[in-house]
Amino acid sequence: MKKPFGSKSKKDKETKSDEIIPQERSLVDVDYNRKKLFKKGVNLMADEKLEEAIEVFEQALRIDPDNVETLMKLGYARFHLDEYPEALKVYDKILEIDVTNPEAWNLKGLVHYEQKNYAKALDAAQKAIETDPTYGMAWYNQACFLSLLNQVPEALEALKRSIEIDVKNARKSIRDKDFMNVRVEEGFKRIEEVVVLESIRQGYHTLGAIVWTTFLDKVDAETALNKLLEKGLIIQNEKRDGLSKIPIYDLADNIAEKLGKEKKGLFGITKKTLPKPVKNLKELSQAIQSVKEAIEEEDIDKTIEIFEVFIDPKKSGEQMIENFFDEHREIRLWKIRLKDRGADYLIDNKEKMIVLFDNIEGTVTKKLRNEIS
DSSP, rough: OOOOOOOOOOOOOOOOOHHHHHHHHHHHHHHHHHHHHHHHHHHHHTTTHHHHHHHHHHHHHHHOOTHHHHHHHHHHHHTTTTHHHHHHHHHHHHHHHOTTTHHHHHHHHHEEEEETOOHHHHHHHHHHHHHHHHHHHHHHHHHHHHHHHHOOOHHHHHHHHHHHHOOOOOHHHOOOGGGGGTTTTHHHHHHHHHHHHHHTTTTOOHHHHHHHOOOOOOOHHHHHHHHHHHHEEEEEEEETTTTTEEEEEEEEEHHHHTTTTOOTTTTTTOOOOOOOOOHHHHHHHHHHHHHHHHHTTHHHHHHHHHHHHHOOTTTHHHHHHHHHHHHHHHHHHHHHHHHEEEEEEEEHHHHHHHHHHHHHHHHHHHHHHHOOO
């Protein structure tokens, strides 16, 4: 829902020649104070101190009442405090300044949505799209509002447009209750197939991994896989898991070429060869050693970088889901928190992280010994 907020440039002020230096200095100081207050407000929002953030944003607006960047954050804070009339006033002020601001129209639509005024929400979403036809989230929200108004064909069409702009919207729609009215439609079933196909393209090959990444029910995921197999869009192989075999799904060769299939990672399954178990386990063990060192050194950038090894399906993501499901989820959460909160979060959770990777390492070491023997 969020987009980068850009502040508008201020009008140049005329000055006398002997006053240029003082006025320039004054302008710089004013802008500095506003930016300082704005940053403070954003930090308070990150800490979920929304009432305090609102006070700070209002202080910043006393310096520059028409600053869209600050107004946008103020409206957003009021929106999340359920202060809907106040939020609408803020968004209306932004639109008085710039009637073509798609983000303000979109957020205004969400306020109407929370008030269950779906017709007004739909009108706002439409205006957001008119000002920016490539705004995927506005298309997605329009689809939600149309569904809630029981305009099923139009809702599916808008949802498809949002997916064309950003395929992630397909996965989002799977668990969205706003699409309850369109879920039984054949068009929505095709969207479920798109979600599964995209998951496979990104490197998730087992049913369990596909269910985890798409949020589909197991039955719906299996149905979509069978449909994709019937259409020849994917192929099915098998891999050994102990004494049993499990199905592995991959894109058909012609589809892989059309979609720009991503290269499989360390644990990706190819049609011709499977990665050696010993090599896989050694690679995972090395990654564990590296991430433990980064955590011990409190190197936040390196820690985030190595976390990606355990998350990315092109690396160790799929094997982590299959063998360390809860740990995989925890690492994903840690990565988000580290990006949001920085070094303090790493220091506070250092011991917990080390314990988790110690436990994974113990299991990996045991499996490695069994494979070698």
